[in-house]
Amino acid sequence: MFTGIVEEIGRVLDLEESSGIWTISIGCKKVLEDISTGDSISVNGVCLTAKDFTWDSFKADIMAETMRITNLGSLKKDAPVNLERAMRAGGRFGGHMVSGHIDGVGSIEDFRYEGDSIWVSIAAPQDILKYIIYKGSVAIDGISLTVSYVDNTMFKVTIIPHTQVATTLTQKTIGDIVNIECDMVAKYIERFLQGVNIGEKTTVDIDFLKENGFI
Secondary structure, three states: OEOOOOOEEEEEEEEEEEOOEEEEEEEOOHHHOOOOOOOEEEEOOEEEEEEEEOOOEEEEEEEHHHHHHOHHHHOOOOOEEEEEEOOOOOOOOOOOOEOOOOOEEEEEEEEEEEOOEEEEEEEOOHHHHOOOOOOOEEEEOOEEEEEEEEOOOEEEEEEOHHHHHHOOHHHOOOOOEEEEEEOHHHHHHHHHHHOOOOOOOOOOOHHHHHHOOOO
């Protein structure tokens, strides 16, 4: 489990494929301070398992499916990536619940400056947008952000100066692909409404959720 609070921007040192599995090497410092083999590290929002590490880098394996459905497949040498260690029990929860399991990708449509803040517009497919709500949480390349606008084709987030310098988002350009993880609470609610088992009618509906303070 992660929180979407990026700890460090790392750099891709190498990305190699062998027998359908890719191995990525990432240069970094902060996330290595207390690392052990097998620890989880979020890389652009994707939960990866550190299999080897040195004082200034670590390696992780990436399955072919992950390369297909995330932007990790487009990474090149020296590309910047957002890094976060898995949250410790009892640690501060500064962002929102982020699993590191990407729901899909979107593309950056526009950057608009408003004072010191930047509005970022992201086009996304309907199977992503159905989980995006105004003022709700979303993780973009592993960054916990608040949705500032949403319609039938895209949504917008606003990034403050700290996020601009502490993450890779402002290093992106129009058309770049970003990883999206929707708020898991929305997905759980959808599953409850569908019924616990296929064909089983559930007693949980919109009225039930309203009456019990969930929405």
